[in-house]
Amino acid sequence: MVIRRRRRALPVAALALVLAAATGCTGASDSPAESAGTPSVSGAAPTSGAPAVPGAPATPVARVCAHPAAGPAKAPAGAVTVDPAVVGDLAAKTESSPSGTTFWLRPGTHRLGPGPYDQVVPKKGNRYLGAPGAVLDGRKTNQYAFGGTAVDVTISHLTVQRFIAPNNEGVVNHDMADGWVIEHATIQDNSGAGLMAGARQRVSASCLRGNGQYGMNAYKTGDSIRGLVVEGSEIVGNNTDDWERRQPGCGCTAGIKFWAVDGADIRGNWVHDNRGAGLWADTNNNDFRIEGNVLESNDGAALIYETSYNAVVRNNTIRRNNWVEGRAESAGDDFPYATVYVSEAGGEPRVPARTDKIEIYRNLLENNWNGITLWENADRFCNSPANTSTDYCTLLVKDTSRCARPAIADAPLYADCRWKTQRVDIHDNRFVLDTSVLRCAEKCGRMAVLANDGTSPDWSPYRGRRVAEAVTHRQGNRWHDNVYLGPWSFVAGEQGRTLGSGQWQGAPYRQDAGSTFTARAGG
Numbered sequence: 001m002v003i004r005r006r007r008r009a010l011p012v013a014a015l016a017l018v019l020a021a022a023t024g025c026t027g028a029s030d031s032p033a034e035s036a037g038t039p040s041v042s043g044a045a046p047t048s049g050a051p052a053v054p055g056a057p058a059t060p061v062a063r064v065c066a067h068p069a070a071g072p073a074k075a076p077a078g079a080v081t082v083d084p085a086v087v088g089d090l091a092a093k094t095e096s097s098p099s100g101t102t103f104w105l106r107p108g109t110h111r112l113g114p115g116p117y118d119q120v121v122p123k124k125g126n127r128y129l130g131a132p133g134a135v136l137d138g139r140k141t142n143q144y145a146f147g148g149t150a151v152d153v154t155i156s157h158l159t160v161q162r163f164i165a166p167n168n169e170g171v172v173n174h175d176m177a178d179g180w181v182i183e184h185a186t187i188q189d190n191s192g193a194g195l196m197a198g199a200r201q202r203v204s205a206s207c208l209r210g211n212g213q214y215g216m217n218a219y220k221t222g223d224s225i226r227g228l229v230v231e232g233s234e235i236v237g238n239n240t241d242d243w244e245r246r247q248p249g250c251g252c253t254a255g256i257k258f259w260a261v262d263g264a265d266i267r268g269n270w271v272h273d274n275r276g277a278g279l280w281a282d283t284n285n286n287d288f289r290i291e292g293n294v295l296e297s298n299d300g301a302a303l304i305y306e307t308s309y310n311a312v313v314r315n316n317t318i319r320r321n322n323w324v325e326g327r328a329e330s331a332g333d334d335f336p337y338a339t340v341y342v343s344e345a346g347g348e349p350r351v352p353a354r355t356d357k358i359e360i361y362r363n364l365l366e367n368n369w370n371g372i373t374l375w376e377n378a379d380r381f382c383n384s385p386a387n388t389s390t391d392y393c394t395l396l397v398k399d400t401s402r403c404a405r406p407a408i409a410d411a412p413l414y415a416d417c418r419w420k421t422q423r424v425d426i427h428d429n430r431f432v433l434d435t436s437v438l439r440c441a442e443k444c445g446r447m448a449v450l451a452n453d454g455t456s457p458d459w460s461p462y463r464g465r466r467v468a469e470a471v472t473h474r475q476g477n478r479w480h481d482n483v484y485l486g487p488w489s490f491v492a493g494e495q496g497r498t499l500g501s502g503q504w505q506g507a508p509y510r511q512d513a514g515s516t517f518t519a520r521a522g523g
Contacts, residue, residue, distance in 0.1 A: 063270065064234040065207035069184045071130045071157025075104040079129070084108030090128075090136070091120045099150075100125035105158060107133035112142050116164075119174070121148035130158030130185075138163030138171070138190070147174040151198075154181040165192030167213060167243065168252060173198060176220045182206050191241065193217035197261075202229040209234070212241035213252065215274075219259040224284070228264040230256065239275040251388070254280035255298065263287045263353075272296045278321065280304040281311075281345075283389040287353035291315050299324035302368070306343040307380075307389060307419040310353035313340070319366040320437075326369030326444065336448035336491050338373030339365060344380055346475070347423030351395050357423035357476075366432040369440075371447045371488070374421045374477050378454030378467035381418035383408075385457060394419055409461040418462070421449075422475035426482065433486030434521045446498070448491035449477055449511075468493055473508065481514040486521035 075081050079102040082090045090110055093103065105128065112118040119142060122128070128146075136145055136158060145160045146153070155172065163171040170193035173180050178198040184205050187194035191212035195203065198220060208215030215235040218225055235255040243253045253276035258264065260283060271278040271293060278298040281288060285308035294317045295302035302321040305311055318339060326337045340360065347357030365371055379386040382393035382403035393400040396416040402408075403417035433445040451468040454460055471477065472493045490504040490511070491497060501517045503509070 064205055064232070065186065065188075065209050065236060068159075068186055068207060069157065069205065070132045071134065071184070072104065073132060076102055076129065078102065079104040081106060082110065084110045084134075087111045088113045088118070091118065094120050094122060094126065097123070097126075099123040102127040102129065105130045105134040105136070107131045108135070110134065110136045111139060112136075112145075114141065116141065116143050118142050119144040119147045122146060122150045122153045124150045125152045126150065127154040127156070128158060129156050132157075135159040135161060137161055140164055143169075143171075144174040145171045149175050149177045151177055152179040152181075153177065154183070155185055156181075157184045159186040159188070160194075161187070161189045163190045163192075165190060167192060168217065168219075170194065170196035170214075170217055171211075172196070173201070176225075187211070187215075194238075196220075197225055197228060199226045200228075201225070203231070203233055204229070205232045207234050208236070208238065208255070210237045210240055212239070213243055214238055214254060214257050216256045217259075218256065218261050218264075224260040224262045226262045228258075228261050230264075230266050230269060232268045233270075235269060235271045235274065235278070237273050237275075242275060244276060251280075251282065254278065254304075256280070257282060258285050258288075260284045261286075261288075264289070266290045266293065268292045270294045270296075271302070272298065274298045274300075276300045276325070277304050278302045280306070281308050282306045283392055284308060284395055286310050286351055286395065287355075288312070289314075289354070293317075294319075296320050298322070301325075301337075301341045302339050304341045304343065305345045305358065306341070307392075307394075308345045309348045309351045309395065310355050311345075311358045312355055313358070313360045314362050316363045317366070318363060318368060320368060322369035323438070327440075330369075330443040334443060334495055336370050336373045336443075336446040336450075336495075338370050338375075338448070339368035340372045341375070342373070342421055342424055343375045344377060344419035344421055346419075346421050346477075348396070357425055360424070360426045361428045363429045364432070365429060367434055367437045369438070369444050371431055371445070372426055373447070373491075374424055374449040374471065376421040376451040376467055376471040378451050378462050379456050379460065381408075381460075381462065383417070384460065393417070405459045405461075414461055420475060421451075421471050421477065424477045426479045428481050430483045431485070431488060432521050433488060435487065445486060445488050446491055447479065447488065447504075450491055450494055450497075452494070479512045479515065482512060482516075484515065484517045487519060488517070 082105045165171045171190045173196045176196045176198045179200045182203045186207040188209040193214040194208045194211040195216040197218040215238040239253040255271045255274040255278045258281040277300040278295045288311040290313045292315050296319045298321045302318045321339045329337045349356040382400045451471045454463040490499040504511050
């Protein structure tokens with residue numbers, strides 16, 4: 001499968017430090033590990049210290065990778081015991097046992113057969129439980145650990161490592177079967193994605209660490225994924241193979257990438273130190289709740305919500321993101337590269353969900369390269385060359401070929417053939433920029449709502465300033481009742497139009513009613 005994306009290629013992340021030095025935008029001396037803080041006695045990841053707004057909860061999350069929960073020390077009653085001394089024992093016993101069997105993997109390193117396609121193919125309702133110290137090791141030989149289409153499979157208390165799935169493919173649930181439960185698992189040091197996803201999949205209290213491309217690639221061939229839960233997990237250090245360098249502009253990296261997921265709850269996770277974005281929802285996702293997470297020290301944006309619909313982003317702690325990509329990209333132009341990036345995405349009442357807008361509230365955003373950018377590419381719509389999600393159209397127009405002249409110039413296709421950044425409500429957040437932590441003279445500390453001038457194709461009905469005027473003034477995008485600490489500035493309508501807080505609050509923009517601004521947050 002090929003996952004395609006977005007508006008522009010990213011510069012090579014490896015050049016970030018050189019570019020930062022050239023622009024004079026260097027941060028404090030904290031390493032990524034130091035910025036993550038020191039765990040408490042309970043093993044929880046550090047919190048921001050203060051909630052986003054008075055009375056809001058702080059945001060602790062489990063430090064899963066450093067403190068994995070131990071599996072059962074003895075085989076449960078009726079379970080089939082798997083011997084690590086016997087190569088291929090797990091796959092063989094799975095094949096010879098009926099559906100619904102529980103397998104207990106004894107302590108030690110378990111291996112599959114020597115072929116690249118040797119893998120475990122579960123049957124419906126199978127459960128795989130690891131004893132303390134149980135590891136399934138692909139030895140950089142096997143491509144996949146668990147595949148097949150069986151539903152309702154559980155993998156628990158097991159480490160799965162060193163498999164070599166190809167780009168855009170995954171090691172666990174390789175074939176995107178439905179109803180899988182991944183709990184108290186460690187999936188690490190694999191190529192490709194550690195996990196794929198199917199409908200009703202639940203990932204709980206697990207460690208997705210150091211995988212070559214994604215921690216999880218939530219994509220299902222030819223279908224959408226309905227009802228996905230990721231909770232209490234740690235997603236750290238993924239994209240070790242640096243796919244944006246290998247395939248510039250591929251849009252094929254993130255701690256977790258979501259594609260056509262309908263209904264997702266992403267809560268209580270620690271998403272940090274990934275190369276690229278932390279969480280990236282790309283193309284026809286809908287009905288997301290992203291809440292109570294700590295998103296920090298990711299090289300790129302903490303969250304990208306792109307060409308998608310209807311989401312709630314609340315009670316998250318979001319700090320020190322986009323220091324690498326933000327510095328590198330800002331060296332080349334003045335686009336406000338964001339920490340929370342809403343790109344051609346918005347609320348749409350005609351698409352059923354638990355909300356009919358994108359609501360971003362009660363979050364703490366602290367010492368990120370920039371804040372929230374609402375962007376709409378005027379040239380990106382169904383059937384346009386700029387729509388890099390090839391062959392996909394909006395959820396309102398399933399047939400891409402309808403979005404052509406002359407019909408696209410009139411209602412309803414004029415509105416429905418494009419993903420619109422609309423109905424985004426940003427309120428009761430706390431935005432902190434401490435210049436003693438993030439030392440940057442310019443091109444950081446910005447909020448933005450903007451679009452480009454429409455230029456192509458020559459038959460596009462969106463040429464000129466139409467989209468920019470709409471996204472800035474007429475599509476219901478609002479900031480209000482926020483708290484700003486530090487030297488924040490604002491970009492409205494187009495790149496290069498930078499405003500102070502008074503201009504931002506005044507006519508014609510009238511943003512951030514009820515918000516407060518304090519110019520200095522730190523030393």
